[in-house]
Amino acid sequence: MAGYTPATDPERAEMLARIGVDSIDDLFEQIPADIRLDRPLDLEDGMSESEVYRLLAGFADTNLDAERIPSFLGAGMYDHYVPAIVDAIVSRSEFLTPYTPYQPEVSQGGLQVMFEFQTAMSEITGLPVSNAGLYEGPSAAASAAYLAMGQTRRTGLVVSRGLHPHSRETLATHAVGFGATLVEVGMEGGLTSGEELEAAVTEETAAVFLQNPNFLGAVEDISALGEAVRAKGALLVVQVDPMTLGILRPPGECGADIAYGEGQPLGNRLDFGGPSFGFFCAKEEYIRKMPGRIAGETTDADGRRGFVLTLQTREQHIRREKATSNICTAQALNALAGMVHLAWLGKQGFVELGELMARRTAHARRLIGGLDGYELLHDAPVVREFAVRSERPVEEILPLGDEAHGPAPRLPVYPLGRDYPEYEDSFLVAVTENRSVDEIGWLAHMLEHGQAGWGEHIHDHDHEGNPVAGGVA
Amino acid sequence: MSGPTLTETPQQADRARTIYEKSVPGRRAAQLPPLGEGIEETPIEELIPANLLREKPAELPETSEPEIIRHYNRLSRRNFDLDTGFYPLGSCTMKYNPRLNERVAALPGHSKLHPATDPADAQGALQLMYLLQESLAEITGLPTVSLQPSAGSQGELAGLLLTRAYHADQGRNPTKVLTPDTAHGTNPASVTMAGYEVVKVATNEEGGVDVDDLRSKVDEDVACLMLTNPNTLGVFDENITEIAGLVHEAGGLLYYDGANLNAIMGQARPGDMGFDIVHVNLHKSFSQPHGGGGPGAGPIAVSGRVEPFIPRPQVIREEADGEVFYDLDYDRPKSIGRLRGFQGNFGVFVRSLAYILSLGGDGLAEASRLAVLNANYLKTRLSEGRAGKYLPVAFERHCMHEFVLSGAPMKKELGIKTLDLAKRLLDFGFHPPTVYFPLLVDEALMVEPVETEAKEHLDAFADAIEQILEEAESDPEIARNAPYTTPVRRLDEVGATRNPRIRQPQ
Numbered sequence: 001m002a003g004y005t006p007a008t009d010p011e012r013a014e015m016l017a018r019i020g021v022d023s024i025d026d027l028f029e030q031i032p033a034d035i036r037l038d039r040p041l042d043l044e045d046g047m048s049e050s051e052v053y054r055l056l057a058g059f060a061d062t063n064l065d066a067e068r069i070p071s072f073l074g075a076g077m078y079d080h081y082v083p084a085i086v087d088a089i090v091s092r093s094e095f096l097t098p099y100t101p102y103q104p105e106v107s108q109g110g111l112q113v114m115f116e117f118q119t120a121m122s123e124i125t126g127l128p129v130s131n132a133g134l135y136e137g138p139s140a141a142a143s144a145a146y147l148a149m150g151q152t153r154r155t156g157l158v159v160s161r162g163l164h165p166h167s168r169e170t171l172a173t174h175a176v177g178f179g180a181t182l183v184e185v186g187m188e189g190g191l192t193s194g195e196e197l198e199a200a201v202t203e204e205t206a207a208v209f210l211q212n213p214n215f216l217g218a219v220e221d222i223s224a225l226g227e228a229v230r231a232k233g234a235l236l237v238v239q240v241d242p243m244t245l246g247i248l249r250p251p252g253e254c255g256a257d258i259a260y261g262e263g264q265p266l267g268n269r270l271d272f273g274g275p276s277f278g279f280f281c282a283k284e285e286y287i288r289k290m291p292g293r294i295a296g297e298t299t300d301a302d303g304r305r306g307f308v309l310t311l312q313t314r315e316q317h318i319r320r321e322k323a324t325s326n327i328c329t330a331q332a333l334n335a336l337a338g339m340v341h342l343a344w345l346g347k348q349g350f351v352e353l354g355e356l357m358a359r360r361t362a363h364a365r366r367l368i369g370g371l372d373g374y375e376l377l378h379d380a381p382v383v384r385e386f387a388v389r390s391e392r393p394v395e396e397i398l399p400l401g402d403e404a405h406g407p408a409p410r411l412p413v414y415p416l417g418r419d420y421p422e423y424e425d426s427f428l429v430a431v432t433e434n435r436s437v438d439e440i441g442w443l444a445h446m447l448e449h450g451q452a453g454w455g456e457h458i459h460d461h462d463h464e465g466n467p468v469a470g471g472v473a
Numbered sequence: 474m475s476g477p478t479l480t481e482t483p484q485q486a487d488r489a490r491t492i493y494e495k496s497v498p499g500r501r502a503a504q505l506p507p508l509g510e511g512i513e514e515t516p517i518e519e520l521i522p523a524n525l526l527r528e529k530p531a532e533l534p535e536t537s538e539p540e541i542i543r544h545y546n547r548l549s550r551r552n553f554d555l556d557t558g559f560y561p562l563g564s565c566t567m568k569y570n571p572r573l574n575e576r577v578a579a580l581p582g583h584s585k586l587h588p589a590t591d592p593a594d595a596q597g598a599l600q601l602m603y604l605l606q607e608s609l610a611e612i613t614g615l616p617t618v619s620l621q622p623s624a625g626s627q628g629e630l631a632g633l634l635l636t637r638a639y640h641a642d643q644g645r646n647p648t649k650v651l652t653p654d655t656a657h658g659t660n661p662a663s664v665t666m667a668g669y670e671v672v673k674v675a676t677n678e679e680g681g682v683d684v685d686d687l688r689s690k691v692d693e694d695v696a697c698l699m700l701t702n703p704n705t706l707g708v709f710d711e712n713i714t715e716i717a718g719l720v721h722e723a724g725g726l727l728y729y730d731g732a733n734l735n736a737i738m739g740q741a742r743p744g745d746m747g748f749d750i751v752h753v754n755l756h757k758s759f760s761q762p763h764g765g766g767g768p769g770a771g772p773i774a775v776s777g778r779v780e781p782f783i784p785r786p787q788v789i790r791e792e793a794d795g796e797v798f799y800d801l802d803y804d805r806p807k808s809i810g811r812l813r814g815f816q817g818n819f820g821v822f823v824r825s826l827a828y829i830l831s832l833g834g835d836g837l838a839e840a841s842r843l844a845v846l847n848a849n850y851l852k853t854r855l856s857e858g859r860a861g862k863y864l865p866v867a868f869e870r871h872c873m874h875e876f877v878l879s880g881a882p883m884k885k886e887l888g889i890k891t892l893d894l895a896k897r898l899l900d901f902g903f904h905p906p907t908v909y910f911p912l913l914v915d916e917a918l919m920v921e922p923v924e925t926e927a928k929e930h931l932d933a934f935a936d937a938i939e940q941i942l943e944e945a946e947s948d949p950e951i952a953r954n955a956p957y958t959t960p961v962r963r964l965d966e967v968g969a970t971r972n973p974r975i976r977q978p979q
Contacts, residue, residue: 003832003836003839003840003843003924004568004569004571004840004924004925005839005840005843005924005925006925006926006927006928007843007846007847007924007927007928011928012846014928015846015849015850015928016846018850018853018854019846019849019850019853019871020853021849021871024842024843024845024846026871027845027846027849027871028740028842028845029871030708030709030711030870030871030873031709031711031737031740031741032711032713032714034714035713035714035741035742035745035746036740037614037739037740037741037742037745040739040834040835040838041612041738041739041834041835041837041838042611042834043608043611043612043829043833043834043837044830044833044834045833045834045835046830046831046832046833046835046836047830047831047833049573049831052573052577052827052830052831053573053576053577055830056577056580056583056601056823056826056827056830057577057580057582058597059582059583059597059598059600059601060577060580060581060582060583060597061582061597062582062596062597062600063582063583063586063590063594063595063596063597063598064586064590064594064595065581065582065583065584065585065586065587065590066581066585066587067581067585068581071587073587073589073590075589076814077587077588077589077814077815079585079587083502083503085502085538085541085542087579088542089542089545089549091575092546092549093554093555093556093557094549094550094552094554094556094557095545095549095552095554095764095765096554096556096570096575096762096764096765097554097555097556097570097763097764098552098553098554098555098560098763098764098765099555099560099562099565099567099763099765099766099904100763100765100766101765101766102562102907103553103895103896103899103904103905104961104964104966105896105899105956105960105961105962105963105964106551106552106553106899106904106956106959106960107551107552107553107765108489108548108551108552108961109548109549109550109551109552110552110765110766112489112491112548112551113545113548113765115491115975115976115977116491116492116493116977118975118976119493119976120531120533122976123531123532123533124531124533126531128976129975129976130975130976132766133767135623135624135627135767136623136813136814138811138813138814139623139627139812139813139814146666164814166811166813166814166815167814169810169811170810170811170812170813170814172810173634173784173809173810173811173812174630174634174666174812176634176637176638176668176809177630177633177634177637177666177667177668178666178668179668219521219525221524221525245527245531246527246530246531247517247521247526247527248521248525248526248527249524249525249526249527249528250527250531253527262814269584269585269820270584270585270586270587270588271578271583271584271586271588271818271819271820272583272586272587272588272590272595272598272816272819272820273588273814273815273816273817273818273819274588274623274813274814274815274816274817274818274819274820274821275623275767275768275769275770275818275820277767287973287975293766294973294975295975296969296970296973296974296975297969297974297975298964298965298966298968298969298974299964299965299968300961300962300963300964300965301954301962301964302485302962304485304488304489304961304962305488305489306489306960306961306964307489307964308964308966310966310969310970310973310975311970311973311975312970313970315658316626316658316659316661316662317657317658317659318658319658319662320658320661320671321661321662321664321665321671322665323658323661323662323665325662326626326629326630326659326662326663326666327624327626327627328624328626328659329623329624329626329766329767329768329769330766330767331766331768332764332765332766332767333762333764333765333767333768334764334767334768336545336765339492340541340545342533343492343533343534343541343544344502344503344538344541345502345503345533346500346501346502346503346533346534346535346536347530347531347532347533347534347535348501348530348535349501349502349503349505350530350531350533351527352503352505353503353505356506356508358517358520358521359508359512359513359514359515360508360509360512362515362520363509363511363512363513381520381521381522381525383521398591407593409594410590410591410593410594412587412590414589418803433505436506436509437508437509437510437511437512438509440509
């Protein structure tokens with residue numbers, strides 16, 4: 001049993017004597033006997049470090065992760081290459097183990113990272129104000145709604161059906177508490193319907209939520225869609241994929257009042273969905289209504305430059321029930337990973353990565369769209385993800401092999417059926433710099449097999465589409 | 474200026490410069506892979522219409538890899554951290570972060586697993602989540618656990634939305650939520666976000682809920698009572714059964730803020746006390762590193778009557794023909810829905826399950842017992858000497874895992890405030906306790922020493938307080954101008970708010 005506790009028996013005795021009690025039990029006497037747990041917790045006995053490692057490594061071994069199969073899964077989280085310096089920096093005790101920087105004199109490292117992060121996020125979104133980070137992407141949508149409702153004193157939220165289904169569902173969950181009503185705007189040719197949007201926005205609309213690129217991968221014309229929003233005095237809120245902002249026009253230049261999103265593509269592992277960070281950027285006028293932590297520059301008693309948590313009168317520990325948000329985490333370590341990745345990519349690399357994804361994606365889209373039994377769901381422009389329709393039901397093309405003799409692994413693409421019953425016959429393919437041209441070829445090959453049926457072919461290929469003996473690697 | 478040192482420390486001499494200010498045009502770190510054979514270098518305008526493209530690159534730093542490493546390593550040395558020193562921050566449970574947990578979380582099978590992986594190909598991950606759900610259910614004494622909430626604050630909001638759904642299902646719509654005046658600030662903020670009105674309940678002389686005040690405020694319009702037990706004063710509310718009865722009789726639910734769970738693991742369980750909803754901070758009691766302000770996770774445990782409403786998807790275990798299968802259950806018609814994307818902070822779940830497996834049931838109980846021992850020992854040490862005189866304990870009784878001191882006599886007699894004491898502690902190499910909270914105690918200091926701290930660190934902390942108070946008796950200016958040895962000295966927070974500079978100028 002690893003207790004990580006240093007106290008020896010003689011030390012315990014000495015401490016008890018100093019306190020003036022006979023046993024530790026005496027200290028628990030304030031808990032009434034009828035609610036004391038009169039048995040040990042029904043959990044396994046503690047294990048040695050090597051046993052815990054083996055058990056959990058055994059669990060990990062049964063998961064088909066992106067190192068074991070080329071993953072074309074996206075839908076908001078992507079298998080980017082995380083540079084080694086990210087791991088080196090975020091595993092330093094000085095970043096890993098402090099609390100929130102409540103004592104700025106001894107938290108300058110973390111606070112300066114927040115300041116740099118805010119600058120970087122502000123730059124890539126084209127909006128002047130950024131906070132230090134939120135929980136993750138979809139819940140940041142709820143934060144945007146709360147700000148917009150407070151700002152406009154209106155209760156209507158209009159959301160594009162191209163907004164991530166997790167964001168839409170998160171908004172619906174929170175709308176019950178916020179007292180908001182939600183109206184959804186449909187899609188046409190892979191893009192948000194401008195006509196439907198115009199009809200949906202009224203004098204009661206607090207905010208309109210768009211996503212760019214939208215969930216189907218299509219690049220929206222945010223400026224054009226935003227006109228109807230501005231005309232009615234609602235806030236234009238755009239969820240963005242940060243890794244596409246190297247090449248896409250930033251939301252701040254498209255008239256967005258707020259841009260937010262999932263930060264995972266920036267320096268964070270997939271981690272089966274978290275932890276990552278959310279980001280939240282806005283126009284200057286919303287600075288005192290922002291959710292979450294914000295770091296600001298100031299000077300110390302000797303005139304030296306320093307950083308502090310600022311505008312704290314917005315926050316729950318000061319304002320309590322009148323706070324702009326209840327959020328008190330900034331996902332600081334994850335935001336640091338994002339900042340280091342952005343610094344590593346740098347001004348040029350950030351653009352190059354966007355271009356690389358757009359070109360490889362165009363290649364993959366051409367290849368897969370041309371396969372027998374497949375067609376593109378839409379032909380709108382895309383950056384890193386696209387939607388494909390299949391003649392054969394999607395559930396049948398996914399198994400990497402004939403399942404007559406047992407379960408086969410699933411082809412790592414994202415079936416749209418759960419979130420979009422109208423696209424039950426379609427799936428998303430995501431491409432990053434980690435997906436080589438050979439792996440794209442492998443995907444096309446596997447999709448061909450999926451469409452035609454596997455027959456005996458399952459035993460003929462490894463995960464790169466090369467002939468092998470013994471089945472899928 | 475008065476103080477022990479007038480020369481700059483090396484860290485102070487190293488003036489803050491941002492990565493932007495170190496940027497040199499043309500420098501770079503990343504080398505991306507080539508496009509690949511057979512892929513054309515099509516101009517981007519041919520793929521995406523020019524009006525949708527960025528005109529100017531974003532101003533990101535231009536720097537080399539060695540410069541990045543040096544920059545962030547130097548920055549790291551301007552942080553105080555738990556691995557280097559004692560961090561008795563009340564209600565934050567700054568316990569040791571085992572490195573085994575980092576190792577298992579980093580395994581590619583965990584860290585490189587896409588959240589949308591088909592459950593059939595993620596059985597290990599789902600089994601791990603299921604085991605954590607079961608473990609937390611046993612620890613809290615409630616049957617069902619949802620791991621989804623991202624943090625304690627989101628767990629609170631989830632709990633309040635569950636409360637709303639529970640009442641609505643019965644055709645009721647109560648409007649008020651009761652919270653004691655000792656509650657964490659997140660509690661009232663979450664209450665407002667859930668569309669409820671906050672009603673404060675007074676604290677009695679023993680530091681618990683004033684039951685008479687509660688009785689006068691409980692009626693059919695009360696949706697729930699939010700409590701932390703032991704509360705932020707480090708006091709276990711002995712009347713909890715009576716309190717639960719009062720709220721339940723009026724049709725309300727009981728919400729348990731698990732911030733202080735580290736006091737009672739294996740000793741008592743919120744479910745047995747009558748609570749319906751509990752949030753657990755995995756970054757407190759279950760050793761997830763705090764990361765300088767996140768990540769954490771705030772799973773919720775609920776009673777049977779609240780179970781139909783929990784967020785979806787939920788990890789479930791199915792058994793058919795002797796085969797076990799772990800799945801994500803979306804088919805929960807009464808669910809409040811999602812609070813966030815995907816399944817929650819899985820990386821945090823890996824670390825916390827590793828911690829629970831390492832300690833086992835007995836080890837968790839022992840951790841709480843030693844946390845309480847350490848707190849009472851440090852409280853005893855601080856009730857002696859000058860601390861006892863200038864910093865009296867707010868509630869004179871045995872504490873649980875933390876205790877609250879009042880700096881009011883110190884301020885009156887020595888002319889130094891709690892803030893001054895806190896800043897002077899930095900020069901002694903200690904992170905100060907939580908200050909000015911709970912609001913109920915004048916000049917409060919909330920001290921939580923945790924079980925992983927050795928006795929000598931508690932002694933050294935008590936000795937430092939004694940020394941600072943002694944020093945203040947002869948020269949209070951020393952504390953008033955502290956700290957002296959930290960990377961920067963006291964910072965102008967008012968100026969920062971008045972004239973916010975929150976990014977590098979363009």
